[in-house]
Amino acid sequence: xxxxxxxxxxxxxxxxxxxxxxxxxxEVDPGIEIPGIPDVDAPSLxxxxxxxxxxDPTELERRWNGxxxxxxxxxxxRDGETVLLTVELAPPAGYLLxxxxxxxxxxxxxxxxxxxxxxxxxxxxxxxxxxxxLPLAATLQGFEVLHASGVxxxxxxxxxxxxxGAGKSSLAAALLYRGGVELLxxxxxxxxxxxxxxxxxxxxxxxxxxxxxxxxxxxxELAVLGPAATILGKxxxxxxxxxxxxxxxxLFLLERATxxxxxxxxxxxxxxxxxASTFNLSVRTQERLVRHLDLAVALAATGRVHRLRVQPGxxxxxxxxxxxxxxLEQ
Amino acid sequence: xxxxSTSNLLTARVRLPQHVxxxxxxAETVVLNLRTGKYHGLNPTAGKMLEALAAAPTAGAxxxxxxxxxxxxxxxxxxxxxxxxxxxxxxxxxxxxxADPA
Numbered sequence: 001x002x003x004x005x006x007x008x009x010x011x012x013x014x015x016x017x018x019x020x021x022x023x024x025x026x027e028v029d030p031g032i033e034i035p036g037i038p039d040v041d042a043p044s045l046x047x048x049x050x051x052x053x054x055x056d057p058t059e060l061e062r063r064w065n066g067x068x069x070x071x072x073x074x075x076x077x078r079d080g081e082t083v084l085l086t087v088e089l090a091p092p093a094g095y096l097l098x099x100x101x102x103x104x105x106x107x108x109x110x111x112x113x114x115x116x117x118x119x120x121x122x123x124x125x126x127x128x129x130x131x132x133x134l135p136l137a138a139t140l141q142g143f144e145v146l147h148a149s150g151v152x153x154x155x156x157x158x159x160x161x162x163x164x165g166a167g168k169s170s171l172a173a174a175l176l177y178r179g180g181v182e183l184l185x186x187x188x189x190x191x192x193x194x195x196x197x198x199x200x201x202x203x204x205x206x207x208x209x210x211x212x213x214x215x216x217x218x219x220x221e222l223a224v225l226g227p228a229a230t231i232l233g234k235x236x237x238x239x240x241x242x243x244x245x246x247x248x249x250x251l252f253l254l255e256r257a258t259x260x261x262x263x264x265x266x267x268x269x270x271x272x273x274x275x276a277s278t279f280n281l282s283v284r285t286q287e288r289l290v291r292h293l294d295l296a297v298a299l300a301a302t303g304r305v306h307r308l309r310v311q312p313g314x315x316x317x318x319x320x321x322x323x324x325x326x327x328l329e330q
Numbered sequence: 331x332x333x334x335s336t337s338n339l340l341t342a343r344v345r346l347p348q349h350v351x352x353x354x355x356x357a358e359t360v361v362l363n364l365r366t367g368k369y370h371g372l373n374p375t376a377g378k379m380l381e382a383l384a385a386a387p388t389a390g391a392x393x394x395x396x397x398x399x400x401x402x403x404x405x406x407x408x409x410x411x412x413x414x415x416x417x418x419x420x421x422x423x424x425x426x427x428x429a430d431p432a
Contacts, residue, residue, distance in 0.1 A: 268357040286364040290351055293362050297353050
């Protein structure tokens with residue numbers, strides 16, 4: 001099956017564009033196109049000050065070298081000996097995200113400024129913005145970002161959290177094919193505590209599936225998912241994403257299992273399962289740690305946390321049907 | 331610093347440091363040490379003990395009420411309480427201060 005090429009980049013803008021994702025109004029300098037985060041009209045932006053995204057390797061270097069303390073590595077992802085991603089913290093410069101082969105992004109301590117330094121020749125460096133840097137910035141601005149996919153159904157956010165490979169993205173995609181829902185986010189969903197009644201904010205209009213799944217998609221399903229591209233061994237799509245935040249409805253914790261009912265309400269939620277659903281392992285300020293814990297309390301207090309058992313042979317379409325019927329019964 | 335021996339623990343006043351926060355869930359209490367960034371889980375009984383400790387003049391003062399509530403010998407509560415306090419002390423989740431003069 002042919003992979004559709006990405007739309008060619010248009011001419012560089014002459015002025016900053018304004019966007020909205022992860023609850024953040026974003027001002028993007030000319031020359032940067034953030035995948036899955038389109039420009040929006042200024043009046044639709046939230047009231048908080050914009051988070052500015054700009055290309056300025058020289059300024060990044062100046063700030064990072066001017067840090068008062070030596071950098072502390074707060075996150076590292078490896079594949080064997082190969083370093084895939086690092087995040088270092090050095091006040092007052094902020095958090096430096098580095099993904100070899102893509103580039104570096106310095107996120108100011110308040111999360112309101114992102115300074116980019118793409119690696120020469122990297123055509124896909126800007127995927128770091130929706131995939132890592134903006135979720136980190138949202139965390140610094142008071143959001144809690146879950147490692148989850150999510151849709152909006154009946155005006156409420158329905159989230160799917162679980163370990164990598166559990167099927168979060170496939171399930172969100174299957175619900176999109178089924179219809180009647182809008183995508184909220186894939187892999188990351190920003191929640192604002194909102195006084196204990198969490199509000200889920202849309203992320204990037206991106207969704208990633210494994211190539212084998214891509215091969216099985218029908219023409220209609222491909223049309224639902226939008227333009228496709230290949231990145232890091234996965235198929236990336238650009239489906240429509242909801243334009244508005246939604247109050248949290250239900251949270252499903254996905255797990256691989258060989259027996260038991262496919263879905264069941266959890267009366268007594270394991271708080272550590274909720275805490276482990278975070279996307280952010282880098283921001284360890286006291287304020288954020290308390291917020292992380294308080295969000296777990298709020299999620300448990302909703303009384304709408306469920307276990308979704310993915311059993312051998314069960315595909316995403318079946319799971320989507322199970323989830324949909326279960327929610328209708330609630 | 332006060333000794334953490336059994337007798338001293340029961341007569342000492344125990345408090346939660348400012349860098350420790352805790353939140354109760356249905357079947358577990360999570361205690362967060364903000365200095366280390368580590369979360370610790372307590373079962374409901376231990377969670378109840380922690381809350382009572384924070385408000386009591388001495389650790390031993392909570393023994394009679396817990397013995398009544400759980401219908402067990404005070405000596406059993408005392409030994410469980412001391413074990414809990416020692417575990418919390420080792421993790422920096424409580425502090426032992428002088429016994430309340432009142």
